[in-house]
Amino acid sequence: MPTLMINGQPHSVDVDADTPLLWVLRDILGLNAAKFGCGIAQCGACTVYVDGKAVRACNLPVGLVGERAITTPEGLDMADPIVRAIKSAWVELDVVQCGYCQPGQVMAAVALLRTTPNPTDEQIDSAMSGNMCRCGTYMRIRAAIHHAAGELA
Amino acid sequence: MTHAFSFPSAKRVSLSGTGALAALLLATLCLPTHAAHANAAEDGTPGSTPVERGQYLTRASDCEVCHTAPGGMPYAGGRAFKLPGMGVVYSTNITADKQHGVGTWSDEEFVAAVKQGVSPGGKHLYPAMPYPAYSRLSDQDVRDIRAYLATLPTSASAAPENKLRFPFSIRSLMIFWNIVNGPASAYPDDTTKSDQWNRGRWLVEGAGHCADCHSPRTLTFGLSTSKAFGGNMLNGWRIYNISSDRKTGIGGWTDAELAQYLSTGHADGHGTASGDMADVIGHSLRYLTPADIQAMVTYLRSTKPVSTPQDAVTFRNVASGDASLPQNSRGARLYASACAGCHLPDGTGRQSSFASIAGGRSLGADNGRNLIQVLVNGSGLQTATGVQIMPHFTGGGLSNRDLADIAAFVMTHFTTAQPHDLEKQVEQIKKDQD
Numbered sequence: 151m152p153t154l155m156i157n158g159q160p161h162s163v164d165v166d167a168d169t170p171l172l173w174v175l176r177d178i179l180g181l182n183a184a185k186f187g188c189g190i191a192q193c194g195a196c197t198v199y200v201d202g203k204a205v206r207a208c209n210l211p212v213g214l215v216g217e218r219a220i221t222t223p224e225g226l227d228m229a230d231p232i233v234r235a236i237k238s239a240w241v242e243l244d245v246v247q248c249g250y251c252q253p254g255q256v257m258a259a260v261a262l263l264r265t266t267p268n269p270t271d272e273q274i275d276s277a278m279s280g281n282m283c284r285c286g287t288y289m290r291i292r293a294a295i296h297h298a299a300g301e302l303a
Numbered sequence: 304m305t306h307a308f309s310f311p312s313a314k315r316v317s318l319s320g321t322g323a324l325a326a327l328l329l330a331t332l333c334l335p336t337h338a339a340h341a342n343a344a345e346d347g348t349p350g351s352t353p354v355e356r357g358q359y360l361t362r363a364s365d366c367e368v369c370h371t372a373p374g375g376m377p378y379a380g381g382r383a384f385k386l387p388g389m390g391v392v393y394s395t396n397i398t399a400d401k402q403h404g405v406g407t408w409s410d411e412e413f414v415a416a417v418k419q420g421v422s423p424g425g426k427h428l429y430p431a432m433p434y435p436a437y438s439r440l441s442d443q444d445v446r447d448i449r450a451y452l453a454t455l456p457t458s459a460s461a462a463p464e465n466k467l468r469f470p471f472s473i474r475s476l477m478i479f480w481n482i483v484n485g486p487a488s489a490y491p492d493d494t495t496k497s498d499q500w501n502r503g504r505w506l507v508e509g510a511g512h513c514a515d516c517h518s519p520r521t522l523t524f525g526l527s528t529s530k531a532f533g534g535n536m537l538n539g540w541r542i543y544n545i546s547s548d549r550k551t552g553i554g555g556w557t558d559a560e561l562a563q564y565l566s567t568g569h570a571d572g573h574g575t576a577s578g579d580m581a582d583v584i585g586h587s588l589r590y591l592t593p594a595d596i597q598a599m600v601t602y603l604r605s606t607k608p609v610s611t612p613q614d615a616v617t618f619r620n621v622a623s624g625d626a627s628l629p630q631n632s633r634g635a636r637l638y639a640s641a642c643a644g645c646h647l648p649d650g651t652g653r654q655s656s657f658a659s660i661a662g663g664r665s666l667g668a669d670n671g672r673n674l675i676q677v678l679v680n681g682s683g684l685q686t687a688t689g690v691q692i693m694p695h696f697t698g699g700g701l702s703n704r705d706l707a708d709i710a711a712f713v714m715t716h717f718t719t720a721q722p723h724d725l726e727k728q729v730e731q732i733k734k735d736q737d
Contacts, residue, residue, distance in 0.1 A: 166689070167687075167688045168688055168689020190692070190694045191644045192641060192694075192699075194644060204625065204653075205653050205654035209655075209692075211655070211688045213687075213689065214654065214655050214656075258625075262625060265624050265625070266624070272629070273626035273627075274626070275630045275639065276625065276627060276628035276629075277626040279628075279630075279636065279639035279640040279643070282640075
């Protein structure tokens with residue numbers, strides 16, 4: 151079993167190669183910020199980064215990760231201006247309702263602003279549609295992303 | 304794999320008069336011989352014991368997929384083969400169970416069943432069992448397969464009775480079918496070709512019986528030789544053209560891509576195997592040695608090109624990045640929420656190369672037939688890192704129109720295809736499922 155590089159720390163885990171990454175994060179390492187939602191990469195609640203790209207951890211066998219860098223929501227660094235802008239916007243616009251999906255939403259939003267600093271509504275919809283929110287906070291999410299982009303500009 | 308049969312209902316093979324009698328006689332004289340043949344084709348099988356060789360050959364011959372019911376015990380039979388217009392044939396229990404399996408058969412009886420399609424008591428098998436292809440195996444190969452099967456757990460369950468309409472219920476009809484359509488016989492190496500080519504031919508035409516799905520059938524349900532490997536229709540899926548045609552077959556693939564596809568079920572730039580082919584990869588091809596995969600590639604390269612316009616696809620250049628999907632149609636919005644999570648806006652696959660659909664023929668071919676099959680039925684591929692699942696999308700509130708819109712978006716976003724009547728296609732495929 152290769153050592154997993156998670157939030158900059160190496161972790162050796164003794165699991166089968168086909169174990170989903172999310173199981174390793176939550177059940178073995180106690181990193182509970184990424185949530186289990188649908189289990190089939192449909193809801194985005196489990197979003198983490200592999201080499202900086204947003205992926206769905208519920209559907210990613212650890213055997214396919216190799217030595218690539220994994221970032222979980224716990225690993226988002228407040229010193230990073232994009233992370234700080236998104237989290238502040240989330241608080242300022244009171245985006246969160248129940249909160250279950252929000253770690254995934256924040257991960258997706260940060261990834262969006264890294265590649266698209268000033269997204270249009272359509273680009274936000276395109277990038278955020280894979281992250282469901284059963285409370286229906288979509289409009290506040292969209293507004294908060296615009297707000298964060300404005301703060302960073 | 305499933306094999307759909309289509310015997311012509313009215314126009315049977317017309318063997319009339321003395322010419323036909325002569326043909327019958329001639330064909331009878333040409334029935335298989337059992338000359339031993341030591342050759343390059345046979346030499347590549349790894350394994351130092353009969354059981355080891357048998358395991359390899361059982362996998363190369365893909366016995367398990369057909370001889371296992373969905374979710375059932377391996378090799379205990381019971382998988383249904385629906386033959387349009389004829390009825391249903393069930394695969395048999397080939398475990399070593401003495402009552403319901405092949406436990407009491409002699410080796411000679413087992414060899415005759417596999418290679419000639421005649422089981423003990425002179426009972427003729429239906430050619431859903433690809434004995435015409437297996438006749439390329441040596442008797443020793445088949446005995447080794449039996450030796451391996453004998454090491455596996457036995458099942459005391461009998462396969463369901465076939466449900467065939469008259470006259471297809473008459474097994475002895477197969478005697479005549481065999482005269483017209485095979486079985487062939489073990490053949491010597493073609494000395495004008497390389498050892499690798501000969502091994503590849505044996506794997507593709509013999510053990511692997513690729514043509515059983517990938518070649519169209521003739522009026523008497525034999526395998527077409529004029530359009531060999533030119534693709535076929537089975538159970539509502541388009542089985543793709545694997546002839547060397549550049550545009551509609553595999554002629555445009557590199558050797559490395561073909562080898563990657565055959566040994567893992569995925570080739571970068573060509574998508575991932577689904578449906579029955581995913582079973583073939585998962586239970587058979589991924590166990591073959593790299594040398595055997597190369598041999599198959601070499602042989603497949605040498606087939607006659609057969610052009611099948613419905614398989615032609617022209618791909619578009621697609622923008623990448625999560626923010627790049629247009630959001631101006633239902634299909635695009637549905638793709639963004641239901642599909643891009645794994646497949647990405649540009650189809651290159653988010654977390655796993657197996658989720659890379661970019662360049663896959665199904666994205667545009669045949670008015671979206673296989674694309675919709677995958678949406679409706681899902682697919683699973685056994686890989687070295689576990690099962691890769693594409694879930695089916697028939698639940699979760701997605702309507703037939705939603706699926707049709709997703710398919711239409713995929714076809715027009717990734718390819719230049721002009722889809723039509725996709726909702727009807729979704730309805731039909733859902734109906735065929737029942």
